[in-house]
Amino acid sequence: MKAWSVVAKNLKLLFRSKETAFTIVFGPLLIILLVSAAYTGGGDAKVHVGVYAPEYTPLADQLIDALKEKGYLVSVFANETNCLGRIETGGLHTCILFPEDFRVKENGSNTVTFVVDYSRVNLVHEIISGLSAEFNVQKSELSAGLATTVLERVAVAQREVREGIALGNALDNDVAMMSEQLVAGRSSINAVDVNVSFNDLKEIRGRVTGLAGLVTEMKTESLEGLEAAREALQEVKDVVDDNETEELIRETLVLLENATSEIQEIAKRAPESVTLVNYVIDDAAAAMDAVKTRFGLLVNASRNADERIAASQARLEQAARSLTTLRGKLAHADAVLQETLGMSATGLASPIETRIQAVNAEQDNVSFTYPYILLLVIMFLGLMLNSTLIVMDKTSTAAFRNFTTATRDEYHILLSFVTTFLILLVQCLAILCISAFFLGAPLFTNFGVSLIIIIIAITLFSFLGMIIGYLSGTQEGAMIASLSLGSVLLFISNLVLPLEAMNWVVGIVSPYNPYVVLSELLKQSMLFELGFAYVPGKVGLLVLATLVLFLLILAIQKSFKASYFQRRSKDLAAEAFTPGAARNSKPLLLGGREVKDLFDLLEVLDAMTRADFEAVVTGAENPIATWVKRELREKRLGRKLSTRSKEVMILALDKHLKTVTKKLAKR
């Protein structure tokens, strides 16, 4: 029982605070509703792609068209810097950089670079995979095209080779036939007997017989010549007184004497030699006859061989032509195959290669998400700290005195803000320093711009927290409301799921989500080192929103102050009125008693018999309900009492009095 009492007490405390009850009951429902609404119906992310190509070739155009057909928002850029700059400012999700001379190449692949922003952690991989998938489709198509080309070339080479084979076969026949003919020619030639005997040379014999006379004639003439020569020499000898010449002449005369002797000797043996020669000639003549016979055969054989060789020559010429054709075909096949071999295997398999490149230099996820996380801290701290401080201040006992001092309300508001601002700024700087030290991230680059964004963020979320504080009655209510608002802003941001994947309504609302705007700005400043010149519109909008919030706070604070004094006075005035009684009301006579208020009425009704009650409350009229409506001015209660049942009337009255008493007790 004790435990139940504690639980019951806690529940009562929670639910009797309107904003706490509201937040507990409706807060989660609201968050679920908002988040569900945000996360449903979004479908695929609406990716905005920028493309840049040094030359917009048909292949580049083909890929751009394919991306457009797939539902990507494609923007074509005239230069790379602009394309990359748009990623940094958040205008693009990725920039596709095509290479120079982007065409399908047989001897290599084209590398297409996807430049992405890795700080969009939850989106970047989806973009990469989505675009890569699309490019893979295109790559497959191009690869298939290239493979078809290869196959066509191989088919051509095959056709050429087959024709070459056919030519080879024909050449083979020609060569075989030629070989046969040559063999036959050789046989014919081999068949010729070239061994010739010269035994029958009658004509030569006659001539050799005539040679004997000639020899005699030659002996006479030779001797005469020699004698003339000796005499000439003798005469020369007689006139020459040179010893050496005389010696030479004597030797020559000796030689002439020797020659004369030999000629006479030869002339003596000439008839015998002629006879011998005749014998030889006779043999030669006989051999000649045989040779003539054989040569006759040889001529026939030669004629036959010539015919055959002529045929072989024709065949060979045909074979030579076939070989030329074959060589040409093989050369073509070789060239085709050479071209095919020249194709890059990589290029064939992957005619387009993709490369992922980060637009930002930082590569670790902590650096990417740091601006979002820092803004998250600022948002929740700003909301909670300010709402808590405002609730503490306005519900503190000192609120009355603060309101009555000679200090303007704006001054109090500003100084409340300054207090929390300083706390948050110091916290942020501490967080930045610690993070820079431990993470080693260059968080202080472009620090001037980052600091201004942080200041705007602190201011804006502080003002939002202050509004929550003024609208909340209790600290727990303010805390829950701050957490709820922070959660909603967080859910409708890029940190959990990419905004692009959410509902279109979120797409419209999110540019006005301060967390989204500020975190993107801070990211651009911290990671891309962009200045305000890139985002003047957003900064202007934020400053304007901050001013509007401040004016709103002033209005709410003034309203709260006015209601504060009115509430105090009303509460005190209410104490004068007994629950259920109105000033100057005319009493009601009921059951013989004078009823002045609802307590009296309840007492009298309780004491009344059913018959007495039914005598008073008839079908036609209900004086009790009429009195409550007219005199006590409790129209709602009057309606509830418009019943002919005494029990129903007592229950309604009892319930009403309990409610009123509780309300007064709470005051």
Next chain:
Amino acid sequence: MAKRFIFDIRDVSKSFKQNKVLQGVTFRIEQGEILGLIGASGSGKTTLLNIIVGFLRPDRGAVTFTLYGARGEGRAFNVLDKPLLLSQQYGFASQHPSFYEKLTVRENMEYFARMYDLKPKAIRTNVDILVRLMGLKASQHVLSKDLSGGMKRRLDIACAMVHNPPVLILDEPTADLDPVLRMQIWEVVKRINLRGTTVILSSHHLNELDTLCNRIGILKDGVLSDLDTPDKLKLKYTKEQELMVESYPGAYDALIPKLKRANATKIARQGTYLVIRTEEPQRVIKDVLALLERQGEQLLDIRLNKPNLDNVFVTIFAQREQEHDRREPGVLGAPERQERGDGS
């Protein structure tokens, strides 16, 4: 010297929905006086004080504050027109002390002094004076939450006075305090008033206002039914005096009928006392003593209580009840709609 009125309240009316809290309240507050406002709970005292200093806008009528210069020249303005200037002129202590419980006594006073743009030296001086005046010197460095109830009230008044305003408004400053603490508070109020501060206060403890206030206003059903000095009010509303008699053995039943024939307007038994109210106390005393002697009663005690503000209050509010009772009850089944002055 002519009277200087600093507040001029003219025909002020205020309603919260159908409830008329104030109706045509008109009076002026004199510089340097202690003005007490009395009335039943919810009679509109707090609402009236809030309207006087411009916290609430009246539905009808206006409140004018006159700021007097060094030469005595007055500059009047509507309290709603110049709230910051007006706030320099008054200190307000409500029935719920208003300060930061987690600041010390001195820190609270210094903080609120700064809210009035006082210079550091003035702050120091004012705080030093007030901690002595309020009897908080020993506790000036104590956290406010650790103070006793009476000291909290004194701190609250000190915070209201820290800018040395010419007017101090105290709304039920002794509510929930025991008699000793109440007396301490009234003592402080007197001391403040002696410094020339005009004090406007409301309280339930009527008899304590009797000796404190220069004038007392009576709020009844949102109407300022009367405003006068305590003596004049007492004379106006109650001429009866209360005679209390105690005798032994105390057989008062036999006495009562006989006393009713004398000039006693009301006779009742209260414990061992017989309480007799009469407008002719001397004659009644004589009759009572004679009757007691005749009845053989031994006189133990006899007292004559002069009328006080409680009596005035009771008289006024008894009249209200009587007026209420005199109203004709509604006829069953056809209750008449009563004429209302609230216009609703």
